């Protein structure tokens with residue numbers, strides 16, 4: 535697909551998710567740090583307001599090779615997941631890495647920086663989640679639009695939970711979520727560089 539949308543940014547943020555070499559290098563570095571994500575992944579899983587045994591549907595936005603999806607499919611043994619991502623290379627890697635979950639996940643390619651990115655997704659979802667992905671668009675207005683587009687994808691009683699960087703600061707992102715219409719919005723976990731935050735849909 536064409537280059538994923540993003541506004542011009544800092545040098546250290548110049549990702550090239552279309553490149554096999556870049557994605558392989560990123561995954562190699564991330565593998566060494568995967569242990570550090572188990573705590574926030576667990577907090578996120580425990581915040582999803584459905585019993586572990588239920589056949590819930592999960593959408594992972596910017597799923598990459600599926601680290602969070604794999605955690606959630608393990609935690610909710612009857613769940614299924616849609617892994618949304620814009621990078622063919624990440625999707626290929628995800629198919630390999632999640633081979634043991636075959637039949638319980640499907641990749642859908644779209645650019646979440648462009649309005650309408652969720653059009654082809656079969657809704658509703660009990661949980662929409664994301665990990666270290668949405669900040670990539672950098673433009674606060676676009677991030678807010680992504681949060682707005684996610685709300686109607688949720689089943690009543692469902693949740694959107696984002697594990698991401700405080701860019702912009704969490705308080706600002708929480709206020710967007712409230713304005714858009716999520717309820718019980720808060721930060722559920724954070725350290726110096728990342729946090730798990732989100733809200734619920736109640737009509």
Ligand SMILES: C[S@@+](CC[C@H](N)C(=O)[O-])C[C@H]1O[C@@H](n2cnc3c(N)ncnc32)[C@H](O)[C@@H]1O
Nearest residue numbers: 538551596597598620621645646647665667670
């Ligand atoms: C830092 S990786 C995180 C991947 C995965 N969620 C994880 O935590 O391991 C960011 C992911 O977001 C995807 N991504 C970045 N910008 C995107 C966009 N505009 N639309 C769709 N996917 C995007 C990249 O392809 C990449 O897979």
